[in-house]
Amino acid sequence: MQIDGYKCPNCSGTVKFDSAAQVMKCPFCDTEFEIAALEEYQKEINAAATTDDFNWGTQESGETWGGADMDDLAAGSCPSCGAELFGNENTIAAVCPCCGNAQIVVKRLSGDLKPEYVIPFKLQKKDAVEAIDKFCKGKRLLPDCFVRNNHIEETQGIYVPFWLFDANAHGHVNFKATKVRVWKRGDYNYVETSHYSVVRDGTLGFEKVPVDASEKMDDAYMDAIEPFNYKEMKEFNKAFLAGYAAEKYDVSADKSKPRAQQRIKASLEKEFKKSVKGYATVTQTSSAVDTKNGKVSYSLLPVWVLNTKYRKENYQFMMNGQTGRIVGKLPVDGGKAWKYRGMLSGIFAVIMSIAAYATYATGAVRGLIDVDPSLLTLMVLGWIVAMAGGCGTVEWWKYQMNTARQKTQACEYMVPGSLSFKIQKDTYLYKTVTKTPCVAKTMAKAGARAAAARGRRR
Numbered sequence: 001m002q003i004d005g006y007k008c009p010n011c012s013g014t015v016k017f018d019s020a021a022q023v024m025k026c027p028f029c030d031t032e033f034e035i036a037a038l039e040e041y042q043k044e045i046n047a048a049a050t051t052d053d054f055n056w057g058t059q060e061s062g063e064t065w066g067g068a069d070m071d072d073l074a075a076g077s078c079p080s081c082g083a084e085l086f087g088n089e090n091t092i093a094a095v096c097p098c099c100g101n102a103q104i105v106v107k108r109l110s111g112d113l114k115p116e117y118v119i120p121f122k123l124q125k126k127d128a129v130e131a132i133d134k135f136c137k138g139k140r141l142l143p144d145c146f147v148r149n150n151h152i153e154e155t156q157g158i159y160v161p162f163w164l165f166d167a168n169a170h171g172h173v174n175f176k177a178t179k180v181r182v183w184k185r186g187d188y189n190y191v192e193t194s195h196y197s198v199v200r201d202g203t204l205g206f207e208k209v210p211v212d213a214s215e216k217m218d219d220a221y222m223d224a225i226e227p228f229n230y231k232e233m234k235e236f237n238k239a240f241l242a243g244y245a246a247e248k249y250d251v252s253a254d255k256s257k258p259r260a261q262q263r264i265k266a267s268l269e270k271e272f273k274k275s276v277k278g279y280a281t282v283t284q285t286s287s288a289v290d291t292k293n294g295k296v297s298y299s300l301l302p303v304w305v306l307n308t309k310y311r312k313e314n315y316q317f318m319m320n321g322q323t324g325r326i327v328g329k330l331p332v333d334g335g336k337a338w339k340y341r342g343m344l345s346g347i348f349a350v351i352m353s354i355a356a357y358a359t360y361a362t363g364a365v366r367g368l369i370d371v372d373p374s375l376l377t378l379m380v381l382g383w384i385v386a387m388a389g390g391c392g393t394v395e396w397w398k399y400q401m402n403t404a405r406q407k408t409q410a411c412e413y414m415v416p417g418s419l420s421f422k423i424q425k426d427t428y429l430y431k432t433v434t435k436t437p438c439v440a441k442t443m444a445k446a447g448a449r450a451a452a453a454r455g456r457r458r
Helices: 035-048 125-136 144-149 219-224 253-274 334-362 375-399 439-457
Strands: 016-018 023-025 073-077 084-088 105-107 155-185 188-212 245-247 281-291 295-310 313-320 326-328 420-437
Touching: 023 035, 035 188, 035 420, 125 155, 125 295, 125 313, 125 326, 155 253, 188 219, 188 253, 219 313, 253 281, 253 295, 334 375
Parallel strands: 155 245
Antiparallel strands: 016 023, 073 084, 073 105, 084 245, 155 188, 155 281, 155 295, 188 420, 295 313, 313 326
16 A cells, blocks of 8 residues: 655655555665654654744834934935944044045934944954954965055944844754664675654744844944943943944844844754754754744944055954954955965975875885885875865965854854753664675785786786
8 A cells, every 4th residue: 555645754755655564665765664653754844844933023123313312413424335324413433434435424313213222332442453453463465565554543433233133932943863883794894874853842042133234334244243242231322422433224123134033043953953962963854943022122332443445445344342353354465375375385295295205115005905006106196285285275374364254143142041842852764784895805805816916927
């Protein structure tokens, strides 16, 4: 008889009932299953076949500016890039932190949400200048004239708008896991792989997951300067704006929700996977995450910003104005990059040549395989490895010249002790066994045959 609707966990084919063996059997890969295990697996798959559901509520966070607050506030827009800034009438920035333009046009604010929270600046301008100077040191590919000619003193403190997301997330995550047993019998190695279906269902709390609310600010930079210390967060007071610029939000909370949801979901999946222990491999197959009555709040967070130009290209640095974490992008000197590729490849080539000669002289390769490589062959292979090593090292240095990385998780914002599981179920599904010849014995026999052949030729 045939049971419709059951998919093979191994190859996804439709599983049939094998009347002779009285088990469920896949006609495509011949994997056998116990009926109870397959039914349980199908239930778990169906339970996870739902869509994510994040519910943050419908009310906007915060309140609008009004009354006496409006009397002391002014806004400016940069004619070059259009960045919208606000602050004290006497403290509007003369240099746009987004593009470096030196003109700000002042106008009145109207109808904007008032932030609920603010983290005041803790580090001063001199701290930012020192941090940027330190950030540039030790970068071998940095052009010599960059530090001398860039305008490090043009560093500006700005309050950047952020939406902060609170959520109690519920997740149902399915994994495939394996246990492996290896043994040797005669001239063969055997590998037995046991396959399991693993289910985790539970909840995890998140508090103040930040998403920057400025279209002008690069998300990768804003993510990279995290985390902020929320213990020093205060209720908003316009007095904190004195001496600094502050940008208005131009990305709504609704448009920011997908980024928060992605980070929350990825973090929940990571934490659930940590609970799957005792297996050789663990692979996530599906997940569904939902939240109820999530909360969104609006805040201003402190950032030191530097824009500088090199050969008509803009390079930007940002430092967390509370913790001092700095990120940025530095130019790469093409001439230096090629010089280091050649120099490192040459050094590695000398080392690999010595290793190749020692290998050839001692005959370490001979007898292991049915090939007697020449010294030239070993040398060429060594030089290829050396070139790959030299070029790879330079590429790693180039990667370190840009430290802005967008985050995909929000593990720093998980509520301690909030992880709770309702379901932790591991179900055995099936096993597979593979048989392969013993490599050492095969090589030994091949070597013996080669030696016998050479003896006959003599």
